[in-house]
Every structure is written in structure tokens, then in C-alpha cells.
Amino acid sequence: QVQLVESGGGLVQPGGSLRLSCAASGFTFTYYTMRWYRQAPGKERELVAAFTVPGDTTNYADSVKGRFTITRDNEKKTMYLQMSSLKPEDTAVYYCNAHCAYVVFRLCTDHYWGQGTQVTVSS
Secondary structure, rough: OEEEEEEOOOOOOOOOOOEEEEEEOOOOHEEEEEEEEEOOOOOOOOEEEEEEEOEEEEEEEOOOOEEEEEEEEEEOOOOEEEEEOOHHHHHHEEEEEEEEEEOOOOOOEEEEEEEOOOEEEEO
């Protein structure tokens, strides 16, 4: 059964740090580009960070550059988002996304979402 399970969210003060985790199971982790999205109340879901395969390149939204770091551990089939210097505007539900990077080669064809984890940045 395919699963993406986020964890690590919570309440932190501005300037604080959190590390989010996304544990994957039920699919070939290395075939998938992994992404973090977030959605704040009244806002559209936005891409925060991506770890793209092939090439193992990372990309970040301008709003989080220099503060967030996306990593992945293929052995543990887990993706992480290290969040530092957190701001109130970072408050959102953060979602893990896995997107097949090899559709052309028919190695995989689909994408998956986790259930989300709440991050609240407030004094």
C-alpha cells in the first residue's frame, strides 16, 4: 500500500526551527521527485521546495530561500524539510508530494500526497 506520512509539525516561535519528515512506502522511492507544498488558510497550495530526479537538484520558493533545506535519504525512503528562521507567514499545512520522474520510460506513472502536518509560527 502506498503511503506518504508527514511528521514534525507543531507550534514554534518566530525565529525558531522545525524539521519535517515524510516517510514513504509502497513504491520505488528513487524513481520519484519529492516535493514539499504548503497551504495557508485562504491561500492556494504553493510549492515550497523540490528535490528533483534525475540530477538530484533542489529548488526553493523565493520566500524560503536561505531558510529551508530539502534533503532525502533513499535508504530510509524519507524526505526532510529543515526549516529555520521561521516567520509567521510560514504558518500553513505542509504536504509531502511524490511525483514520478520516469513516466517516459514507463518506470512509474503516478503521484502521491501525504495527509499534511500543521506548522504554526506564533509568539
